[in-house]
Amino acid sequence: MSATRGKKRRAVTSYCDWMSQLPPELHNIPLFNLAIPGSHDSMSYDLDINSRIIEPDILRRFSKIYCARKIVRRWALTQEETITKQLDAGVRYFDLRVARKQNETDPTRLYFHHGLCTHTDVETVLRVVHDWAERHPKEILILALSHFKGFDKKDEQRLHNHLINFIKTLFGPKLFPRGETPTLKKCWDQGRNVIVSYDWQAKRPLEIWTEIIYYYGNSIDPTKVESNLRQQLEKERPSRHFFVCGLNLTLPRDAKILKYILRLCDNFPNVIRRSLPRLLRWVKEQAGRTPMNIVASDLATRGDFISTVVELNISKRA
Secondary structure (H helix, E strand, C coil): CCCECCECCCCCCCHHHCHHHCCHHHCCCEHHHCCEEEECCCCHHHECCCCCCCCCHHHHHHCCCHHHHHHHHHHHCCCCCCHHHHHHHCCCEEEEEEECCCCCCCCCCCEEEECEEEEEEHHHHHHHHHHHHHHCCCCCEEEEEEEEECCCHHHHHHHHHHHHHHHHHHHHHHECCCCCCCEHHHHHHHCCCEEEEECCCCCCCCCEECCCEEEECCCCCHHHHHHHHHHHHHHCCCCCCCEEEECCCCCCCCHHHHHHHCCCCCCHHHHHHHHHHHHHHHHHHHHCCCCCCEEEECCCCCCCHHHHHHHHHHHCCC
16 A cells, blocks of 8 residues: 555655655664665666776786776676765765775775775775765765775774775764764754764774675675675674675676676676666565665666665555
């Protein structure tokens, strides 16, 4: 049913500001209990074909070969739209993997990565996110920084400290601290609409959250992805913390990867397009069995992904 008798369900009409359009009964529940659309490897649309190969390890030795980098890019590109367009489309969780480029001359400049490094540096992208958050104070953004690569041991502490201090300075009073339970109303009342998690085993300031658990199917086969996710969500899912149900497909990490990346007439976005409708049907079915929190996907701005996830918040309370 699209509405209950005597009381019409409130519909979301613009996903650019979908959180502010949720019904009042959702304003005071923990954000851990909301369904929130996210993007997996959020910056992969910006991969620099001239950077060295970061992963997979089996291909790193071929970094100097242009064709090898071109193949990696074709199979590492999981998002098509810029960070701003993802935000405008309704994405609220961002999977941001950080790397130091080889031979980078700036002592603190960092980039994002997925297979290759990005063109755009971390600080530039975070400033874009900050400006968007300024214009949309009722939209809560969750930034998950992880998978740090290319940090020399002698520089590791300094680079982490610099990035954490940059985040604290840039977002300042917008940062919702860990230790409190965030709700929409609490975030709105306090003017705090940015949550940053940082996956680094060291003491973090109160403004920075610990790693957000990311469940994924670890397979390129949608059937296995569904099965593996179902098992994890039904056994391990936390109840008082953010968690991610990652719909992303995963290429093999050993020599079996060659079976896929050497296909001349295929690429990863095509594989994702063929699988995403099925995975979205599974999400709707699984949401009836186990609560969903963050649901992250490749090609997050395509098709019905965002509307399907946001609608979970309305349909389960109809």
